[in-house]
Amino acid sequence: MDMSQIMKQAQQFQQKLASMQAEMAERTVTSSVGGGMVQATVNGRHQLVGLKIEREVINPDDPEMLRDLVMAAVNDAMAKAQEMIQAEMGRLTGGMNIPGLF
Numbered sequence: 001m002d003m004s005q006i007m008k009q010a011q012q013f014q015q016k017l018a019s020m021q022a023e024m025a026e027r028t029v030t031s032s033v034g035g036g037m038v039q040a041t042v043n044g045r046h047q048l049v050g051l052k053i054e055r056e057v058i059n060p061d062d063p064e065m066l067r068d069l070v071m072a073a074v075n076d077a078m079a080k081a082q083e084m085i086q087a088e089m090g091r092l093t094g095g096m097n098i099p100g101l102f
Contacts, residue, residue: 013092017092020089020092023044023088024044024045024084024088025043025044026043026044027043027084028042028043028044028050029041029080029081029084030042030077031072031073031074031076032073033073033076034057034069034073036054037053037054037056037057038053038054038066038069038073039051039052039073040070040076040077041077042074042077042078042080042081043081044081044085044088046078046082051070051073053066053069053070057069
């Protein structure tokens with residue numbers, strides 16, 4: 001394989017990666033905790049894009065409970081987003097793990 005072929009393949013991969021990153025920014029995952037009382041939605045760029053808190057879970061006498069539910073929902077949504085990204089990267093790289101790529 002000559003250098004021009006390698007460069008062409010690298011450019012194609014870079015284009016596919018950029019396309020996948022744009023697609024991931026549009027895709028979201030949602031996590032629901034506390035029996036659906038708190039929901040967090042995260043996109044493929046690990047940005048929190050939605051947060052739903054039911055009125056019943058808001059208790060001024062127990063802010064720790066609400067904090068814990070929000071943190072659990074956000075952390076779970078972030079983990080789901082990472083799984084979604086890794087699955088897409090696996091398809092792009094043919095299952096090859098390239099550290100630091102995404």
